[in-house]
Amino acid sequence: GRLGFVSTTAGRPEVLVMAKGRAAAAARSAWAEPGGLAALLARALPWTKGLKAEVVVSDWGADPWAGGAYTYPGVGTLWASPAWAEPLGGTVFFAGEATVGLSGPPMAHMAMASGERAATEVIGALER
Ligand SMILES: Cc1cc2nc3c(=O)[nH]c(=O)nc-3n(C[C@H](O)[C@H](O)[C@H](O)COP(=O)(O)OP(=O)(O)OC[C@H]3O[C@@H](n4cnc5c(N)ncnc54)[C@H](O)[C@@H]3O)c2cc1C
Known part of the structure; x- marks a missing residue:
């Protein structure tokens, strides 16, 4: 609930953060503050502390065209x-x-x- 799934690969310069639910809310409010996301990231990956990073955000929650649903059949719809x-x-x-x-x-x-x-x-x- 603090930042979401954080992944990075040795030798690569980027970090991917996938935030859902409560984590998305935390990431969104951190993003609204200058340096907020970098500070959260430094808690997850301490060696990133102080690094200058460019942040690219795709906010599905703010995208009116992203429905954000899984397709699960409802009762009586197996046909x-x-x-x-x-x-x-x-x-x-x-x-x-x-x-x-x-x-x-x-x-x-x-x-x-x-x-x-x-x-x-x-x-x-x-x-x-
Ligand atoms: C929030 C979220 C998290 C998810 N997390 C995972 C996960 O961790 N692991 C996992 O395996 N799956 C996950 N899924 C499910 C996974 O994303 C979907 O099952 C998968 O993307 C479905 O692929 P698809 O090709 O059927 O549909 P989509 O990926 O939805 O592709 C359909 C495409 O058709 C386009 N389109 C729609 N209408 C038209 C039109 N009229 N003309 C032209 N183009 C059109 C859409 O823009 C879209 O690009 C997640 C889904 C959501 C919503």
């Missing part, structure tokens, strides 16, 4: 995901987390797997 995955007329193909259904969690890896499934369908259609 929807396979229906949305169904190609139209053998020429339009669908991928994405909403087409995953119960085959796995509707997250990045299953969204990518659905892309492979759709690509296989395209190949099948081209071979027909």
Whole structure:
């Protein structure tokens, strides 16, 4: 809840901070103060203290176009995901987390797997 997930790689100059929920609120208010984010970062990664850093922020919470939701089927909607995955007329193909259904969690890896499934369908259609 203080800053979120903080990651960095040896030899690289950047630090990635992924802040959700309470951590997002903390990061947002720290960002509003000059040097605030750098001070929070120095608590997580003490060797960054005093370093001059450029901060690039993507604030999904302030983006009216970012809905920020996961696709989970509601009660009585298990029909929807396979229906949305169904190609139209053998020429339009669908991928994405909403087409995953119960085959796995509707997250990045299953969204990518659905892309492979759709690509296989395209190949099948081209071979027909
Ligand atoms: C806050 C949050 C945190 C998450 N954290 C994780 C995580 O830690 N790990 C993980 O595995 N998954 C995570 N997810 C889920 C993951 O981001 C999604 O499952 C994944 O991005 C879905 O991929 P997708 O290709 O189906 O859809 P998207 O990534 O949403 O891609 C759909 C694209 O279509 C575009 N689009 C929409 N309408 C149109 C249109 N009419 N014309 C043209 N383009 C259009 C959109 O702009 C978007 O770029 C998270 C999701 C959220 C919201």
